Amino acid sequence: MFEQQLANASPAAPLQNVKAELSLLGDMIADNRLIDLVADRCRPVDFSVPIYAAIFARMLEQYAAGATVDAVTLAPFFAGEEDWPRAFSTLSAASLNAGTRAQTKAYFEQILMLSSRRRLVAGLQDVIASARDVTIAKEELVANADEAVAELAEQTATAQATVGAYAQIVIESFGKPIVGVRCGMIGSLDKVLGVLRPTNLVVVGGRPGMGKTSLVTSYALGASSLGHGVLIFSLEMSADELTRRMLADLCFTTHGGVPYEAIRDGTVGRTDLDAVMQAKRRLDEMPLEINETSGLTLAKFVRQARTHKRKLAARGQKLELVIVDYLQLMTPSRKGLSPYEHASEVSRGLKEFAKAENLTVMAVAQLSREVEKRPDKRPQASDLRDSGQIEQDADILLFVYREEEYLRRTEPEDQYGSKYQAWQTDMDAVRNKIEFLVPKRRSGPTGKALGWFFGGNSAVRGSTFYSELEENYP
Incomplete structure (x- = not known):
């Protein structure tokens, strides 16, 4: 009965949005300046389609080397891939189909969210599999489960801003209680x-x-x-x-x-x-x-x-x-x-x-x-x-x-x-x-x-x- 309930609890829809992933790649080709912004928080592993992950990784390499990134410069690296023709046609037309910055951000945020959920599911599935092995200590199971859940709380944003922005924070702190720990007893x-x-x-x-x-x-x-x-x-x-x-x-x-x-x-x-x-x-x-x-x-x-x-x-x-x-x-x-x-x-x-x-x-x-x-x-x-x-x-x-x-x-x-x-x-x-x-x-x-x-x-x-x-x- 429990096994049946567990099977029924499996999600009907996969935790991925293939169109959003390809659209994000297209938007970065349409405006290479977006690559830096996306690279701060996104990794190749966040793409659910292997070829899209490989394309993203190659884009990062090319942009870091100072080269222009577009479908033509990417083509030599993926010509032998079965899924490349479809991706090539979409990326070639990227400048014509590029969305607004708001749309790009929406794609980006959803890709990160779905990637985090996939890792959570994979981690919990590993915990379930480990729980069936009676030779694995309880402490190890608890640690693995905690690591899986901690994925949701992971802070992936880069802590970086202009000095002027930090200066504004400093000025706004004037007159407020000092944040920190003190003893009082000594x-x-x-x-x-x-x-x-x-x-x-x-x-x-x-x-x-x-x-x-x-x-x-x-x-x-x-x-x-x-x-x-x-x-x-x-x-x-x-x-x-x-x-x-x-x-x-x-x-x-x-x-x-x-x-x-x-x-x-x-x-x-x-x-x-x-x-x-x-x-x-x-x-x-x-x-x-x-x-x-x-x-x-x-x-x-x-x-x-x-x-x-x-x-x-x-x-x-x-x-x-x-x-x-x-x-x-x-x-x-x-x-x-x-x-x-x-x-x-x-x-x-x-x-x-x-x-x-x-x-x-x-x-x-x-x-x-x-x-x-x-x-x-x-x-x-x-x-x-x-x-x-x-x-x-x-x-x-x-x-x-x-x-x-x-x-x-x-x-x-x-x-x-x-x-x-x-x-x-x-x-x-x-x-x-x-x-x-x-x-x-x-x-x-x-x-x-x-x-x-x-x-x-x-x-x-x-x-x-x-x-x-x-x-x-x-």
Whole structure:
């Protein structure tokens, strides 16, 4: 019965318009200037008739070489084709039968639409065929189905206009709110970073133990509490562990909080349970999600992030920030890539994704051990592990540094000597302090700022946390 219903659902009319395809070719011969306009969005594969696809491809080659394109110059390449005589007669009379620009546009738009539908049908048919093969994993079926449906949302238009047109857009933006992401929870960091603009790739670097994950989760909580849609790809920690950290972070205030250790181990007492439940209710209201897909390749990342963006858009929300923790843990797209090649591939891909989807990507990156060899262990751009490409692709480099972590490792064994007292004084001076270093920022000045790191609560706050003068963001 199901097979019969499926057969009956097949369309009676093919997804093609042969006359529109031939008419479009004729219009381009009648006015060769149209070839450039059409070539920006149309490809040979968009033609359903093979010879028309071949003719279009040859027209592009000739026009690019500066040659006049007409039926006569095309004839030598297709003289042996069975369908060429009919096409030749139509194209020869193109100058007499050319339509208006409005007609040409109508043909063009319909050809693109029908081509997109054909690819969608072909993709879904492949999914149906794969679904019958029980050896194919469910995850692969879902990925293939998503790719097929994503064809409808593909943006094929070229993002190009005159500088004057872009200048007009800039002028019209004057006086309007700045579009972008900010945290609000870490005021001093917001000041040194500014608003994270769409298309930006922000790389957060630091050595192990510096608080990179705590920083990006605190940033995500602050941003999403302001209404920014945030998606975190957690490659190092499980979603369970990351969520426990977020609950501890949200419970933390100037008056204390619920220790992360208690939330991690499930030993929260009755007096603290209300605070945890209140934090959970706050999370319910945030447009914040965690993706813990294993074996995450760049292609899978792009596909899943785009899927989430469409889901948010369907709910009237907007995905503005995607966080990857961390960059070097993404799975290589193919075997044999060196660490340098892999890191370069990922950083370029993340930047291209941010630009294509008009959102901000924040990627955590490990730094090399060269940091440990210097007396001053504050990170530098050259410390980015595996690839200088990361530094090149990033719009913003943000390094985190905690003197406390390095000083802790030098604790004297004799707790009653003068060295220990001096060490204790130094520890008190840097306790819970974190430095935000910004050595690269394309859209503004570089700089640095101070903040507070509370490891026991997995929380990062701005420099004015204790004075409760944190800048208020509406």
